[in-house]
Amino acid sequence: MDLVCPLCNGIKDTVIRCSICSAKMKDNGPIVNFLDDYSPYLSNDITQLVDGAPQDQCVHLFSCEKCKYDKRVKINRVRI
Ligand SMILES: [Zn+2]
Ligand SMILES: [Zn+2]
Structure with a gap:
């Protein structure tokens, strides 16, 4: 069995509402995609540690x- 993020894999759609104006927020994907721009020499695993996210969670940037x-x-x- 694999632990996968339901959003990255299109299994589930999560609606996140903006704390400021209550509009539906857009999913920009996992935050590791953005961190990679700044830390090209780190593997995803290390980046996740740096980001403070445990293995069983995927941190997405919503805007x-x-x-x-x-x-x-x-x-x-x-788990799938
Ligand atoms: Zn994800
Ligand atoms: Zn807003």
């Missing part, structure tokens, strides 16, 4: 297209 607010949301990985 509000209305007011530009963004936040990190921890998504629990599921």
